[in-house]
Amino acid sequence: MSQILIVSGTGTDVGKTIATAAIAANALIAGKSVSVVKPGQTGVSGNEPGDLHVVAELTSTIPGAAQRLLLHEYGRYEPALAPASAARISGAPALARSEVLRSIQALTSDLIVVEGAGGLLVRYSDDPAWTIADLAHDLNACVLIVVHAGLGTLHHSTATIEVATHRGLDIAGLIIGSWPDQPDLAQRSNVADLQRLGVPLVGAIPSGSGNAREFEHIARTSLHPVLLGTFNEADFTHTHTQELNR
Ligand SMILES: Nc1ncnc2c1ncn2[C@@H]1O[C@H](COP(=O)(O)OP(=O)(O)OP(=O)(O)O)[C@@H](O)[C@H]1O
Numbered sequence: 001m002s003q004i005l006i007v008s009g010t011g012t013d014v015g016k017t018i019a020t021a022a023i024a025a026n027a028l029i030a031g032k033s034v035s036v037v038k039p040g041q042t043g044v045s046g047n048e049p050g051d052l053h054v055v056a057e058l059t060s061t062i063p064g065a066a067q068r069l070l071l072h073e074y075g076r077y078e079p080a081l082a083p084a085s086a087a088r089i090s091g092a093p094a095l096a097r098s099e100v101l102r103s104i105q106a107l108t109s110d111l112i113v114v115e116g117a118g119g120l121l122v123r124y125s126d127d128p129a130w131t132i133a134d135l136a137h138d139l140n141a142c143v144l145i146v147v148h149a150g151l152g153t154l155h156h157s158t159a160t161i162e163v164a165t166h167r168g169l170d171i172a173g174l175i176i177g178s179w180p181d182q183p184d185l186a187q188r189s190n191v192a193d194l195q196r197l198g199v200p201l202v203g204a205i206p207s208g209s210g211n212a213r214e215f216e217h218i219a220r221t222s223l224h225p226v227l228l229g230t231f232n233e234a235d236f237t238h239t240h241t242q243e244l245n246r
Protein backbone atom coordinates (compact mmCIF):
# COMPACT_ATOMS: atom_id res chain seq x y z
CA MET A 1 0.00 0.00 0.00
CA SER A 2 1.21 3.52 -0.77
CA GLN A 3 2.17 5.99 1.92
CA ILE A 4 0.68 9.43 1.22
CA LEU A 5 2.16 12.68 2.54
CA ILE A 6 0.63 16.09 2.02
CA VAL A 7 3.20 18.89 1.92
CA SER A 8 1.45 22.09 2.92
CA GLY A 9 2.82 25.18 4.54
CA THR A 10 2.14 28.44 6.24
CA GLY A 11 1.87 30.17 2.88
CA THR A 12 3.44 30.56 -0.49
CA ASP A 13 7.21 30.75 -1.07
CA VAL A 14 8.05 28.99 2.18
CA GLY A 15 9.98 26.16 0.52
CA LYS A 16 7.29 23.50 -0.02
CA THR A 17 8.76 22.51 -3.37
CA ILE A 18 12.31 22.18 -2.01
CA ALA A 19 10.94 20.15 0.92
CA THR A 20 8.91 17.98 -1.46
CA ALA A 21 12.02 17.35 -3.56
CA ALA A 22 14.04 16.43 -0.46
CA ILE A 23 11.37 13.97 0.74
CA ALA A 24 11.23 12.42 -2.74
CA ALA A 25 15.05 12.28 -2.91
CA ASN A 26 15.40 10.30 0.32
CA ALA A 27 12.72 7.84 -0.74
CA LEU A 28 14.32 7.38 -4.18
CA ILE A 29 17.74 6.83 -2.58
CA ALA A 30 16.11 4.18 -0.38
CA GLY A 31 14.99 2.39 -3.55
CA LYS A 32 11.32 3.37 -3.35
CA SER A 33 9.09 4.44 -6.20
CA VAL A 34 7.71 7.94 -5.73
CA SER A 35 4.84 9.92 -7.23
CA VAL A 36 4.92 13.67 -6.69
CA VAL A 37 1.60 15.40 -7.28
CA LYS A 38 1.00 19.12 -7.71
CA PRO A 39 -2.77 19.16 -8.13
CA GLY A 40 -2.99 22.81 -9.19
CA GLN A 41 -0.01 24.73 -10.56
CA THR A 42 -0.48 28.45 -10.97
CA GLY A 43 1.74 31.23 -12.27
CA VAL A 44 2.99 29.32 -15.32
CA SER A 45 1.69 28.96 -18.83
CA GLY A 46 1.89 26.28 -21.52
CA ASN A 47 5.00 24.18 -21.09
CA GLU A 48 6.78 26.51 -18.72
CA PRO A 49 8.54 24.73 -15.87
CA GLY A 50 6.47 24.49 -12.70
CA ASP A 51 7.15 23.01 -9.26
CA LEU A 52 7.34 19.45 -10.60
CA HIS A 53 10.15 20.50 -12.90
CA VAL A 54 12.11 21.69 -9.84
CA VAL A 55 11.53 18.32 -8.15
CA ALA A 56 12.72 16.48 -11.28
CA GLU A 57 15.84 18.68 -11.56
CA LEU A 58 16.84 18.36 -7.92
CA THR A 59 16.48 14.57 -7.94
CA SER A 60 17.94 14.05 -11.41
CA THR A 61 21.32 12.72 -10.24
CA ILE A 62 19.82 9.94 -8.10
CA PRO A 63 20.29 6.56 -9.79
CA GLY A 64 16.95 5.18 -10.93
CA ALA A 65 15.08 8.45 -10.47
CA ALA A 66 14.14 8.57 -14.14
CA GLN A 67 12.36 5.22 -13.78
CA ARG A 68 10.99 5.47 -10.24
CA LEU A 69 9.89 9.11 -10.01
CA LEU A 70 6.51 9.96 -11.52
CA LEU A 71 5.21 13.53 -11.70
CA HIS A 72 1.53 14.46 -11.88
CA GLU A 73 -0.09 17.85 -12.42
CA TYR A 74 -3.88 17.97 -12.80
CA GLY A 75 -4.41 21.62 -13.66
CA ARG A 76 -2.33 24.67 -14.55
CA TYR A 77 -3.31 28.29 -14.73
CA GLU A 78 -1.32 31.29 -15.89
CA PRO A 79 -2.35 33.84 -13.23
CA ALA A 80 -0.08 33.66 -10.19
CA LEU A 81 -3.01 33.32 -7.81
CA ALA A 82 -4.70 30.70 -5.68
CA PRO A 83 -5.97 27.93 -8.00
CA ALA A 84 -9.68 28.83 -7.54
CA SER A 85 -8.98 32.51 -8.23
CA ALA A 86 -6.72 31.68 -11.19
CA ALA A 87 -9.40 29.43 -12.68
CA ARG A 88 -12.09 32.08 -12.27
CA ILE A 89 -10.00 34.86 -13.78
CA SER A 90 -8.72 32.84 -16.71
CA GLY A 91 -12.15 31.31 -17.45
CA ALA A 92 -10.78 27.78 -17.08
CA PRO A 93 -12.54 25.03 -15.15
CA ALA A 94 -11.57 24.71 -11.51
CA LEU A 95 -10.30 21.37 -10.26
CA ALA A 96 -12.95 19.00 -8.93
CA ARG A 97 -12.23 17.50 -5.50
CA SER A 98 -13.59 14.07 -6.43
CA GLU A 99 -11.48 13.88 -9.59
CA VAL A 100 -8.26 14.89 -7.84
CA LEU A 101 -9.04 12.35 -5.13
CA ARG A 102 -9.69 9.58 -7.66
CA SER A 103 -6.50 10.38 -9.57
CA ILE A 104 -4.35 10.23 -6.44
CA GLN A 105 -6.05 7.05 -5.23
CA ALA A 106 -5.18 5.42 -8.55
CA LEU A 107 -1.43 5.94 -8.02
CA THR A 108 0.57 2.91 -7.00
CA SER A 109 4.02 4.28 -6.06
CA ASP A 110 5.46 3.32 -2.67
CA LEU A 111 5.34 6.98 -1.64
CA ILE A 112 2.96 9.66 -2.88
CA VAL A 113 3.86 13.26 -2.02
CA VAL A 114 1.20 15.88 -2.72
CA GLU A 115 2.34 19.52 -2.74
CA GLY A 116 -0.41 22.02 -2.02
CA ALA A 117 -0.65 25.55 -3.38
CA GLY A 118 0.12 28.20 -0.76
CA GLY A 119 -1.21 27.30 2.71
CA LEU A 120 -3.68 24.78 4.09
CA LEU A 121 -6.85 26.78 3.39
CA VAL A 122 -6.15 27.94 -0.14
CA ARG A 123 -9.08 27.07 -2.42
CA TYR A 124 -8.87 24.90 -5.50
CA SER A 125 -12.49 25.66 -6.38
CA ASP A 126 -15.07 28.12 -5.08
CA ASP A 127 -18.26 26.22 -5.69
CA PRO A 128 -18.10 23.86 -4.00
CA ALA A 129 -15.09 25.20 -2.10
CA TRP A 130 -12.34 22.74 -1.25
CA THR A 131 -8.76 22.99 -0.06
CA ILE A 132 -5.71 20.79 0.44
CA ALA A 133 -6.94 20.30 4.04
CA ASP A 134 -10.08 18.65 2.62
CA LEU A 135 -7.95 16.47 0.36
CA ALA A 136 -5.76 15.43 3.31
CA HIS A 137 -8.96 14.42 5.10
CA ASP A 138 -10.30 12.52 2.07
CA LEU A 139 -7.01 10.65 1.70
CA ASN A 140 -6.52 10.14 5.44
CA ALA A 141 -2.98 11.40 4.80
CA CYS A 142 -0.37 12.87 7.15
CA VAL A 143 0.35 16.55 6.70
CA LEU A 144 3.77 18.19 6.78
CA ILE A 145 3.78 21.92 7.40
CA VAL A 146 6.62 23.87 5.82
CA VAL A 147 7.27 27.09 7.70
CA HIS A 148 9.50 30.10 7.25
CA ALA A 149 12.27 30.71 9.73
CA GLY A 150 11.91 34.38 10.60
CA LEU A 151 9.79 36.81 12.52
CA GLY A 152 6.08 36.07 12.02
CA THR A 153 6.45 32.32 11.70
CA LEU A 154 5.17 31.60 15.21
CA HIS A 155 1.74 33.00 14.44
CA HIS A 156 1.60 31.49 10.95
CA SER A 157 2.69 28.10 12.27
CA THR A 158 0.32 28.16 15.26
CA ALA A 159 -2.62 29.14 13.07
CA THR A 160 -1.87 26.37 10.58
CA ILE A 161 -1.48 23.75 13.34
CA GLU A 162 -4.78 24.89 14.88
CA VAL A 163 -6.59 24.53 11.58
CA ALA A 164 -5.13 21.07 10.97
CA THR A 165 -5.92 19.94 14.49
CA HIS A 166 -9.44 21.36 14.35
CA ARG A 167 -10.05 19.31 11.22
CA GLY A 168 -8.70 16.14 12.79
CA LEU A 169 -5.70 15.94 10.47
CA ASP A 170 -2.62 13.99 11.44
CA ILE A 171 0.36 16.38 11.46
CA ALA A 172 3.66 14.60 10.73
CA GLY A 173 5.70 17.66 11.67
CA LEU A 174 7.09 21.06 10.78
CA ILE A 175 9.90 21.65 8.30
CA ILE A 176 11.78 24.94 8.14
CA GLY A 177 11.91 25.49 4.39
CA SER A 178 14.92 27.76 4.25
CA TRP A 179 17.36 27.96 7.13
CA PRO A 180 19.93 30.75 6.62
CA ASP A 181 23.71 30.45 7.04
CA GLN A 182 23.69 33.21 9.56
CA PRO A 183 20.41 33.15 11.45
CA ASP A 184 19.33 36.34 13.19
CA LEU A 185 17.98 36.54 16.73
CA ALA A 186 14.36 35.90 15.72
CA GLN A 187 15.30 32.89 13.59
CA ARG A 188 17.39 31.32 16.35
CA SER A 189 14.79 32.00 19.00
CA ASN A 190 12.06 30.58 16.74
CA VAL A 191 13.77 27.18 16.63
CA ALA A 192 12.92 26.60 20.28
CA ASP A 193 9.55 28.34 20.12
CA LEU A 194 8.40 26.31 17.10
CA GLN A 195 8.99 23.22 19.23
CA ARG A 196 6.66 24.58 21.90
CA LEU A 197 3.73 24.22 19.49
CA GLY A 198 3.26 20.52 20.19
CA VAL A 199 4.39 19.24 16.79
CA PRO A 200 7.84 17.76 16.06
CA LEU A 201 10.38 19.65 13.99
CA VAL A 202 11.22 17.08 11.31
CA GLY A 203 13.55 19.10 9.14
CA ALA A 204 15.33 22.33 8.31
CA ILE A 205 16.59 22.83 4.78
CA PRO A 206 19.57 25.16 4.39
CA SER A 207 19.04 28.26 2.26
CA GLY A 208 20.75 27.94 -1.10
CA SER A 209 19.80 24.28 -1.53
CA GLY A 210 18.75 24.57 -5.15
CA ASN A 211 21.74 22.69 -6.58
CA ALA A 212 21.15 19.16 -7.90
CA ARG A 213 24.79 18.10 -7.35
CA GLU A 214 24.60 18.59 -3.59
CA PHE A 215 20.95 17.77 -3.17
CA GLU A 216 21.32 14.11 -2.12
CA HIS A 217 23.48 15.19 0.82
CA ILE A 218 21.18 18.08 1.67
CA ALA A 219 18.07 15.90 1.59
CA ARG A 220 19.68 13.32 3.86
CA THR A 221 21.01 15.76 6.45
CA SER A 222 18.01 18.15 6.44
CA LEU A 223 15.21 15.67 7.12
CA HIS A 224 14.44 13.54 10.18
CA PRO A 225 14.62 9.73 10.11
CA VAL A 226 10.80 9.60 9.70
CA LEU A 227 11.53 11.16 6.30
CA LEU A 228 14.53 8.84 5.79
CA GLY A 229 17.16 11.44 6.66
CA THR A 230 19.55 11.98 9.57
CA PHE A 231 18.33 15.39 10.87
CA ASN A 232 18.42 15.50 14.66
CA GLU A 233 16.01 18.00 16.19
CA ALA A 234 17.88 18.14 19.51
CA ASP A 235 21.30 18.74 17.90
CA PHE A 236 19.88 21.41 15.60
CA THR A 237 18.20 23.15 18.51
CA HIS A 238 21.33 22.97 20.66
CA THR A 239 23.53 24.38 17.89
CA HIS A 240 21.30 27.35 17.20
CA THR A 241 19.89 28.23 20.58
CA GLN A 242 22.67 27.54 23.07
CA GLU A 243 23.80 31.14 23.44
CA LEU A 244 20.18 32.30 23.89
CA ASN A 245 19.72 30.27 27.06
CA ARG A 246 20.70 31.98 30.27
N1 LIG B 1 16.16 25.89 1.18
C1 LIG B 1 16.14 26.59 0.05
N2 LIG B 1 17.26 26.71 -0.70
C2 LIG B 1 17.26 27.42 -1.85
N3 LIG B 1 16.22 28.07 -2.33
C3 LIG B 1 15.09 28.00 -1.62
C4 LIG B 1 14.98 27.26 -0.42
N4 LIG B 1 13.73 27.39 0.05
C5 LIG B 1 13.10 28.16 -0.83
N5 LIG B 1 13.91 28.52 -1.84
C6 LIG B 1 13.59 29.37 -2.99
O1 LIG B 1 12.53 30.23 -2.59
C7 LIG B 1 11.52 30.26 -3.58
C8 LIG B 1 10.25 29.71 -3.00
O2 LIG B 1 10.45 28.35 -2.62
P1 LIG B 1 9.45 27.22 -3.09
O3 LIG B 1 9.19 27.34 -4.55
O4 LIG B 1 9.96 25.90 -2.59
O5 LIG B 1 8.16 27.71 -2.25
P2 LIG B 1 6.73 27.06 -2.23
O6 LIG B 1 6.32 27.08 -0.80
O7 LIG B 1 6.79 25.75 -2.91
O8 LIG B 1 5.83 28.09 -3.05
P3 LIG B 1 4.46 27.82 -3.87
O9 LIG B 1 3.35 28.10 -2.92
O10 LIG B 1 4.58 28.79 -4.99
O11 LIG B 1 4.47 26.40 -4.35
C9 LIG B 1 12.03 29.45 -4.76
O12 LIG B 1 12.63 30.32 -5.69
C10 LIG B 1 13.05 28.52 -4.15
O13 LIG B 1 14.05 28.15 -5.05
Ligand SMILES: [Mg+2]
Nearest residue numbers: 016017051115
Ligand atom coordinates in the same frame (compact mmCIF):
# COMPACT_ATOMS: atom_id res chain seq x y z
MG1 LIG C 1 5.94 25.14 -4.62
